[in-house]
Amino acid sequence: MPPETAAPAPAESPAPDDDLTAPTSKPTDEVNARPCEPSWSYHATSKNKNYHKGVGAEQANYNGTSRTAKSTFTSDVTATVGIAFTGELKTVASVAIASIEQKFSVNVSASLTARLGNSISVDTPARKTTYARYGVYRLKSYGYNQYTYANCTKGVKKNVTIYTPHRIGWAIWEK
Incomplete structure (x- = not known):
């Protein structure tokens, strides 16, 4: 008698849960769709320049001579400068800071403290006044908040x- 040969194994077919076909409906309509986490997000779009926010009094020194004179300015106050914004900021500051740092490759903070006792000496030209103000430079940038709903749709963009x-x-200028 010839040896028995085993019957070929049946071809494997995908399990009913395998997704080998294109979906026929939107993901948000499917039973197994993963919902989005409802939340506000911030997206930085462009930046401007640094603007100086002075702490303490503006200082000035007039040189009434015909020669250049040395002017020395010393900060007389300690103060903390934080984030400022116009528009509606719906996220926490750390989310906006992270977006700005990533988009523009800069380091910014929620706040910085300008300390008492910092000095600077500059030349004041003849018959000119040198002005000085100690403080914090803040980067002006633009962006928007947007709400993501549980069904992954996006709300209206709110500019900030x-x-x-x-x-x-120090900010130093002459007149």
Whole structure:
């Protein structure tokens, strides 16, 4: 008698749960669709320049001579400067800061403290006044908030202009 040969194994067919076909409906309509987490998000879109927010009094020194003179300015106050914005900021500051840092490759903070006792000496030209103000430079940037609903649709964009603390220093100018 010839040896028995085994019957070929049946071809494997996909299990009913395998998704090998294109969906026929939107993901939000499917029973197994994953819902979105309802939340506000912030998206930075563009930036402007740094604007100085002074702390303490503006200082000035007039040079009434015919020669250049040295002017020395010393900060007389300690103050903390934080984020400022116009429009509606619906997220926490850390979310906006992260978006700004990622988009523009800069380091910004929720707040920076300009400390008492910092000094600077500058040349004041003849018959000119040198002005000085110690404080915090804030980066002005633009972006928008947008709400994501549980069904993953997006709400209306709400524009925001944000000034985020960037660095501490003096603003010096002459008139």
